[in-house]
Structures are given as C-alpha cells and as structure tokens.
Amino acid sequence: MAFVNSDYAVEVKNITKNYVIRHQKNPSLKDAILKGKDKYEKFLALDDVSFNVNHSETFGIIGSNGSGKSTLLKLMAKVLKPTKGDILVNGTVSALLELGAGFHQDLTGRENVYLNASILGLKRKEISSRFDEIVEFSELERFIDMPVKSYSSGMYMRLGFSIAINVNPDILLVDEVLAVGDQAFQSKCYKVIYDFVRRGKTIIIVSHDLETISDLCNRVIFLKNGRIEEIGDSIKVVSAYRSYVEDLERNRIIEQQREERKKIFKSVIDSKRKVVDAEEIDKLLKIDSGVFENRFGSGDAEIVKIELLDKDDKLIDFCRYGEEVKIVFEVKFNNIVENPIFGIRITDHRNIIVYGTNSKLNGLKTDVYQPGEKLKIVFKQVMNLIGGSYTVSPSIGNKDTKTYCDWIINMMTINVMHSNIAEGIADLNSKVIIIKK
C-alpha cells in the first residue's frame, strides 16, 4: 500500500509487447545442437500503448480477437513481462484471467478452495474466516467434499469465481469471466461486481459483451492491432467499436460474395459459353441482393426516408438524362452526434460506384445535434448518366470519417431515361465527325 497516494491506480507507459512465434512447437536441446538457432517470427501484440486508469474507476478494454486486450491484462497482472515500457500498479491486484486456474482435479472442493485462495495471495487464516462465505456464494455446500473432477464445468467455474471475488483486492482485473453459470448465478456475479464498484475499487474489464462494458464502465479503450484506436467515454468508444465491427463484417460478406461471383464467371468463361443460363443469373442476382440489403452504423442517428424530387420539388420515380434532380433524405438523431458527415453514393446495376459525394467534400460544416432532432439533407445534381437503373446509398458518417451512424446500402432506385443509346455509365455527350482525307 506504499503507493496509495499515487494519482492513478494503473499507469501504462509506452508498453510494447513482442511475442516470439516458433515454427516448431516445442523447443528442444536436440534441435538446438543439430540445427543451431531456431527460426522464429515476431508478433507485435502491443505497440507503444500508454494510458492511465484512475482510482475507483471501472475501465473497459474492447477490441476484436488478436487486438491485444488479453495481453494487456496479463501485463497488468504481471503474468507477462513487457518487451518495452513500464506498468505501474498502485494497490493489491487480483486477476480473474481464468476461473479455477490451478484447481487440482483429484482434490476436493474444500482443498481446492484453500489451495486456490493461497495461490491468489490469501493467508490461511483469511481463507478459514471466509470459507463459509465462499462456499455459500458458490452454492456448492453439498458437493464441497467431493473431488472437483466430479464437478460439472458450471460448478467448477462457480467455485472459481467465488474464490476469486473473495480475495478482496484494490484492483480487480477481469477477463471474460462474467458469463458463469445460469441466469440466477450470473445476476449474482453482476451484483458482486457492482458492489465492488460501489466500494470504490478499481476494476479493469476485458469483454466482448458490449452491453456490459457500456453499462459498467466509466471509460473504455478500443484496441486495434495492438494500438489504441480510441479511448474515452464508454458510450462513445463502444459505438465506435460497433461500427468498426460492422464495417469489418460487411467487407467480409462483400468479399465472400465477390469470390462467389468470380467463381460463377470463371465457370462460364471456362466452359466457353456465350450464353449464361437462367440458373446462374439467378445465383448472381441472389448474391447481389445479399449485399444490397445491408444497413450499418451505430444508430446514433438514422436515415428515416429517402426521396427523389424534380427541380420543382415534385416527387418523381424516374428522371431524364441531363435533368436536374434532388435526392433528399431525412435524418433523425437518437444520440448526441458531433459534426456528422452526410453523404450519398450512386452505383449502377453492376455495383460499380458511379458517383459519391458528401457534405464535407462540399465544404459544409455541420453542427452538434441533440437526440430527437430531425434534418432534411438535399443533394442537388444534374443526372448526366447513360440510361439505366441506378441505386442510391445514403449515409451519416461520424466526424472521424471511419465509423458510421447509419448507412443504408441501395436504399432507392433511380431509373434514368435516355433517348440516346450508348455504352457505359457517364454520358460524355460525344459528337461523331468523319473527315475525308
């Protein structure tokens, strides 16, 4: 408790962590002698990460798999050593990295309570005085003198959790261990965690459960590829992470469908057919519709309606080539959104982007909008397009230009009528002249 007057509970200073990945699973003396130095690769798990956690703060760490969350927690728990940088921890720490780590299968529940609690740093006397509490919390009174190898996995986790929370540290590190047991036991676990919060303990949580994170945490950090992508207010960071995951998912689906499409095209080309049969077209259409029916974003603001108007503000469902039209969409805010970017994207039937623009590219500065506020966004343009069917995807982007509040892909179709027949997308309005030499 020597550092109790320090400003922060945890200070992470320029932490870098490299993992060594050996190609061969287990190093051996034989190989060291015969082959000399083992070949290995380095994996950068954390790259120059710095932040502080205040006393009595509930602090969340989120990020996709492999982003370095658990590594970070293990570094704070001193299980791993950083390659570079320093971590200062002020206060006693209990790390719930895995429940029941160190349980011995052949020992009884009672014996494991004593063993596990002493591994977690409790003195024998302290364990004895808390023993009943631990057992009562785990609801395993009847089974406590049975070897833990006869426990179900739920019982195992319950006992592990009960021991861990009774260690009573200043700082609690939690890694994905709140999903323990049935509903009733889970709510008991949350009660304990909230109790920790009330008692002014510092809690650092790693979880994929974004609801819990935004509910529990004061501040959150969002890790991406071992770097801090965003840090700050939990709602803000969680929504940023959400749209990142959604983008990722969308790209994955699109990539997958592109592959499928390629496969179909390839089979057509390989068979040297000129005609594509109906079944294949069907398949292609299905693939496309999968992409089209997508909507992404945090939902902090949403697109309510989209319309196509002519220059006299009359509702139309097609336009002529060269006509001036307005694409109008209505936006409703559900949360405070700062300086959003409103955009549209027009694509053709092959999903090729014909045109895209947004308020930022137009040099328009937007305000901070309050929940409940409504806006109408108008895009006015001349439709210099070759005749055909086009679709419009409106979007509300966040000011970081990476994440979205809402993005509805292919929300509206515009049919463009053209008296000229030409190929492609844009009408360059060519005049053909023939000169005799």
Next chain:
Amino acid sequence: MISNFKKLFAYRELLFSLTKKELKVKYRGSVLGFFWSLLNPVLIMLVYSFVFTIVLRQGIKEFAVFLLCALLPFNFFQNSVNYGAGCVIANANLVKKIYFPKEIIPLSIVLSNLVNFLLELVVLFVVLSIFKYKFYTYLYLLPLIIVIEVFFVSGVTLLVSSLNVLFRDLQHLVTILMMVWFFGTPIIYPLANVPERFQFWMQLNPMAVFATFYRDIFYYVKFRDFVKYQDNFGFYIPDYRIILICLGITFGVFFLGYFVFKKIEPRFAEEV
C-alpha cells in the same frame, strides 16, 4: 536476489499449500499411499542385497542397512530432480494465469519429496533399531546435513526445471543422467573401494559426500571431526578440505540454479 528471497518469504504459505497438494495428490486414492512409496527403496534394497551378498559376496556386514543409509538420501535427490524437471510445464495453467514467484513450483516438489524422505528415515530408524544400531548417537548432526542437502537438491531442481522449459527433451536426458549419477555416488559400494586416485574427484560430487556422511552417522556410528580414518570396511571421514569444497559446490549450485531460474522465469508464460 535479496528482494527475490523476500518475495519468496512473503509467499511461504503458498509454498506450503502447494507442498501439501503434492503430498495429498501422491497419496490420494490409497490408504497405503505412503507405504506404496516405500516399495521402491525396499525393492532396490532386496535386489542389491541379493546381488552383493549372495552373488558377488562382497562381505559387507548387513548390506541392507549399508545400502539404505545412502539410498534414501539419494532417492530424495533423484525424485526431486526427476519430478521437478517437468513441473513448470505441468503447471502451465498456473504459470500462464496467475502471478506469483514461480520458483515455488519446483521448491514445492523438493519440499514434498523432503517430507517423503523424512518419513522414510523414520522407517529406517525402525530397521536400525531392529538391527540394534545406535543410530541416535550422532543424530544431532542429521538436521545439518539434511538442510545442506536440501540446498543442493533445490539448486539442481531449479536449474533443471527452468532449462526444461527452453529445451523440452532435457527431461529425458535428466532421467538417464540421474542413473549415471546413482552409480557415480558411493551407494551400492563404499567409497573406500574406489581406487585412491579417483576418491578426491568423486567427492567433488556433493551427493557422494552426503552419502558418506549419512552412512557414518547411521551405519558406522562413528564420527571424528575432520580426521581421516579408515577401517577394514571402508569407514571414511571426509577431511575438512572436502567438506569446504562440498559446501562451496552446494551453495554455488543453489545460487546458480536460482539465478538461472529467475533469468528464464519471465519467459515461462509465453513458452509453456
């Protein structure tokens, strides 16, 4: 180094808990648990007694006692090192998930084997009483020798357990080396039978010095400080130079083992 020992001291309860766990797990599932563990030395004793007294006719008086006095301390060493070699890997779940001074794992192996050794000594005392040996005459020297041996055993175990994380096949090598070590230590033969020019070199092995000491106390029941003395059966008191060298090597090995262990320890969580 001193701060490491302080930390170890702060975690002493864990050391005892883990030692207890080792013992419990070993003797769990059989009422005769401890007596099963006696089976190994008893069998070795019977086999060697047969070979040395009936086949080879060495003429060593009460060979069973002669053997046991040196065999039990060596078994303590051998078991600790053999079990200790794989102990860090066997406890991967602890090493990866929980922070504590990791040397507690091999040390708990040494301690649990020490408890086993002490229980075996009690059995030895019974045997000695039956054969009417005055084993209690120099018993006051026993704790001192045991403590010194514990340091040596701990040193080798720490060294082997940490190196085994980096070189997984070391474990197999250790088993073979321990067999060589067994025959290189005067256990089934008296040191005096070794040609004189090898005797000094053999005693650079601390286990050889320990074995002769145990035997002096229990079997010969003679102890003359720092005076070299030999009788027909090879009673042999190491001189003070040998004792000093033995102490030097013992503590050298202990600190080397501890140092190497601490050096490799930060890599455990990633390597196991």
